[in-house]
Amino acid sequence: MLTLAIIKPDALAAGRAGKILSRLEEAGFTLRAARLVRLGTADAEAFYEVHRARPFFRPLVSFMTSGPCLPMALEREDAVRALREVIGATDPKEAAPGTVRALYAESKERNAIHASDSEENAKREVAFFFPDSAPV
Ligand code: ATP
Ligand code: MG
Numbered sequence: 001m002l003t004l005a006i007i008k009p010d011a012l013a014a015g016r017a018g019k020i021l022s023r024l025e026e027a028g029f030t031l032r033a034a035r036l037v038r039l040g041t042a043d044a045e046a047f048y049e050v051h052r053a054r055p056f057f058r059p060l061v062s063f064m065t066s067g068p069c070l071p072m073a074l075e076r077e078d079a080v081r082a083l084r085e086v087i088g089a090t091d092p093k094e095a096a097p098g099t100v101r102a103l104y105a106e107s108k109e110r111n112a113i114h115a116s117d118s119e120e121n122a123k124r125e126v127a128f129f130f131p132d133s134a135p136v
Pocket of ligand 2: 117
């Protein structure tokens with residue numbers, strides 16, 4: 001089963017991409033596709049469409065377009081649930097010790113990594129970034 005992670009602009013700019021991928025590989029994930037992208041405003045709005053009405057939508061879009069990010073398709077048994085567990089809570093102050101956000105996130109807004117939150121969204125989000133071919 002595949003899920004989508006994005007190493008967000010804060011973590012990429014801080015040089016934490018390698019450490020984060022290492023942590024994910026230690027947790028049993030295999031990298032199946034990856035690309036470095038600078039999202040445009042329309043891309044970020046489409047990706048986070050479900051949050052359009054939320055007060056944090058504009059700052060979220062602004063942050064996600066502020067620099068390059070690294071979407072990755074990751075494979076593992078029970079991938080969606082397992083990735084949510086290994087990234088930790090949205091706010092790093094509430095994230096369990098050893099999770100990616102506890103280790104590497106700066107704040108609730110600049111929180112290092114995205115992960116799909118359901119199998120349906122994982123399919124949509126993998127196709128959003130890797131539309132041309134099934135990940136290898
Ligand atoms: P992501 O979707 O990025 O994996 P998540 O599923 O843990 O994060 P969501 O509720 O989907 O959290 O929110 C998407 C992103 O919007 C969060 O990662 C965070 O950067 C930002 N965000 C969410 N809630 C808030 C909030 N109350 N205040 C500020 N930013 C927020
Ligand atoms: Mg989410």
